[in-house]
Amino acid sequence: MLPILTWPPESPEFLIKERCDRCHGERGFSTNPGKPRLAGQSEAYLVVAMQEYQDGSRSSQTMHAMADVLSLLEIKAVAAYYARQIADEENATSHRD
Numbered sequence: 001m002l003p004i005l006t007w008p009p010e011s012p013e014f015l016i017k018e019r020c021d022r023c024h025g026e027r028g029f030s031t032n033p034g035k036p037r038l039a040g041q042s043e044a045y046l047v048v049a050m051q052e053y054q055d056g057s058r059s060s061q062t063m064h065a066m067a068d069v070l071s072l073l074e075i076k077a078v079a080a081y082y083a084r085q086i087a088d089e090e091n092a093t094s095h096r097d
């Protein structure tokens, strides 16, 4: 199946709400042990991980489906967003219910 490419790319906030937050959390502070925490992870690491899920070199059926439809620009935007969610981690924790 061809990936659905949108232009301009969707904002990371929108993509994360649509596709990522139910597992990883809106800001990447996952509390579920099976769903890795993405907040504060290196941007480069997150981009590579997403590309590996896309091309299948890192196998996860769930994450392959999640990564498959994202363009490189979208992957980079989402990775940058999660990577910078560290400075106000305490703030995020205190708002978690």
Ligand code: HEC
Binding pocket: 015, 016, 019, 020, 021, 022, 023, 024, 034, 035, 036, 037, 038, 046, 049, 050, 058, 059, 060, 062, 063, 066, 067, 078
């Ligand atoms: C249905 C739940 C689910 C959704 C939705 C989901 N993920 Fe994941 N994600 C997982 C699981 C489970 C793993 C661990 C897979 C593995 O073993 O590699 C994972 C792993 C990852 C990793 C690797 C983290 C690491 O530490 O190596 C990244 C990056 C990632 N997800 C990003 C995303 C992004 C970005 C989205 C939204 C586009 C998303 N995920 C949506 C469940 C999900």
